[in-house]
Amino acid sequence: MPTAIQLERATKVLERRDLDALVVWSRQSLRHLAGLYLPHLGFLPEEYVFLVCTRAGDQVVVASYALAPDYASRSGIQTVNWEFKTDPWATLTAELRRLGVHRGRIGVELEKITVDELRRCESALPDASWHEVDHDLMLARQLKTxxxxxxxxxxxxxxxxxxxxxxxxxxxxxxxxxxxxxxxxxxxxxxxxxxxxxxxxxxxxxxxxxxxxxxxxxxxxxxxxxxxxxxxxxxxxxxxxxxxxxxxxxxxxxxxxxxxxxxxxxxxxxxxxxxxxxxxxxxxxxxxxxxxxxxxxxxxxxxxxxxxxxxxxxxxxxxxxxxxxxxxxxxxxxxxxxxxxxxxxxxxxxxxxxxxxxxxxxxxxxxxxxxxxxxxxx
The missing domain is CATH 3.90.230.10 (Creatinase/methionine aminopeptidase superfamily)
Known part of the structure; x- marks a missing residue:
């Protein structure tokens, strides 16, 4: 299971911003909120790894099949894989629908995504609203354990x-x-x-x-x-x-x-x-x-x-x-x-x-x- 500190970090952001879900995929936030150290994302950004946290306490990692199962299991968080040469956003969208937050307020790292990625978010879930959480995550990162x-x-x-x-x-x-x-x-x-x-x-x-x-x-x-x-x-x-x-x-x-x-x-x-x-x-x-x-x-x-x-x-x-x-x-x-x-x-x-x-x-x-x-x- 994710550590109590990691759960608390995600929960505080969700509550402070009145969000239904949080979706992050920068390597900083994946390490900060899930304990996953993925340096390759800086060089292979197409191998998307998403972390989904909901207000109800659900946490899911949506990752490329290339993320080794033994490494993914280190986070203690349920992992759902998308197959290479398929659309990772389709798998992410399916998970958000399964969790019942596809029409909700979703926090994302706007400073860490491209215009194309933001458009893919919006087109995948047209009924959701997207909200910047970069500043909230930055404040959480400042105080190290x-x-x-x-x-x-x-x-x-x-x-x-x-x-x-x-x-x-x-x-x-x-x-x-x-x-x-x-x-x-x-x-x-x-x-x-x-x-x-x-x-x-x-x-x-x-x-x-x-x-x-x-x-x-x-x-x-x-x-x-x-x-x-x-x-x-x-x-x-x-x-x-x-x-x-x-x-x-x-x-x-x-x-x-x-x-x-x-x-x-x-x-x-x-x-x-x-x-x-x-x-x-x-x-x-x-x-x-x-x-x-x-x-x-x-x-x-x-x-x-x-x-x-x-x-x-x-x-x-x-x-x-x-x-x-x-x-x-x-x-x-x-x-x-x-x-x-x-x-x-x-x-x-x-x-x-x-x-x-x-x-x-x-x-x-x-x-x-x-x-x-x-x-x-x-």
């Missing part, structure tokens, strides 16, 4: 170890394509299920999103940014690495940025507003002669690197930090070099807890060298 936080923590620690392993194996003359391979292999060896996001940056922003054959040279500084998943929950990490003899100006600026970063995380206590935290960050940056390169400092995360409807850490957001929220915090400066750090933080009753801080990056780590373990973790 300890089990969900543990998965993000596991991904973050694995990602940090993978970065450290790749940095230690790196060398001058290695291209970013070769270094990216080291990162990918190390991530899998550390036990992550998916490396969904990898961005390397040296020389210019133009090289950020695609590996090239440009070699790493002496005196350079580059950043690594990765998003990784364990059982459907994601971390988002960034580290900066120096190569050979790095200037004192860069080393000094990096130390200042790390100080601001830690003080900012310390300010993320329950009851504090995001805007207030961001104002403190802006003031701290100014006092240290630093300039943030973008308007936002970070974002919520969990069921994706940027969860759908993400909460941005910016000066215009009045969201209050609550126990169970998880955020990526990522200050970046571009002078005298591109210097960045990104950590993942969970808000707890006693204050913020760093999920990705088992290794000590307080001093700029150099390519080819090891990353020390924090004294508290040794």
């Amino acid at each position: 300890p089990a969900e936080v543990a998965l993000i923590d596991e991904a973050a620690k694995a990602g940090e170890r993978a970065m450290a392993a790749a940095v230690e194996r790196g060398a001058v003359g290695m291209t970013d394509r070769q270094f990216a391979l080291e990162l990918r292999v190390a991530s899998l060896r550390e036990g992550v299920d998916e490396l969904s996001w990898l961005a390397l940056n040296w020389n210019s922003f133009n090289q950020r999103m695609h590996p090239t054959d440009v070699p790493i040279g002496h005196g350079e500084v580059f950043s690594i940014e990765m998003g990784l998943a364990v059982d459907g929950y994601y971390c988002d990490l960034q580290r900066t690495v120096g190569v050979g003899a790095v200037s004192e100006d860069i080393l000094s600026t990096y130390r200042q940025l790390m100080g601001v970063h830690q003080r900012t995380i310390d300010s993320m206590v329950p009851g504090c507003r995001v805007a207030e935290m961001h104002r403190r960050f802006d003031s701290d940056m100014t006092e240290n002669g630093l300039t943030m390169w973008d308007w936002w400092l970070g974002h919520s995360l969990g069921l994706d690197v940027h969860e759908g409807g993400t909460i941005w850490l910016s000066g215009e957001v009045d969201t209050v930090f609550e126990e169970g929220m998880v955020f990526a915090v990522e200050p970046v400066v571009t002078t005298p070099a591109l210097l960045a750090i990104e950590d993942d933080v969970v808000i707890e009753a006693s204050g913020p807890r760093l999920l990705s801080g088992q290794l000590d990056w307080s001093e700029l780590v150099l390519l080819g060298e090891g990353v020390p373990t924090r004294a508290s973790e040794a």
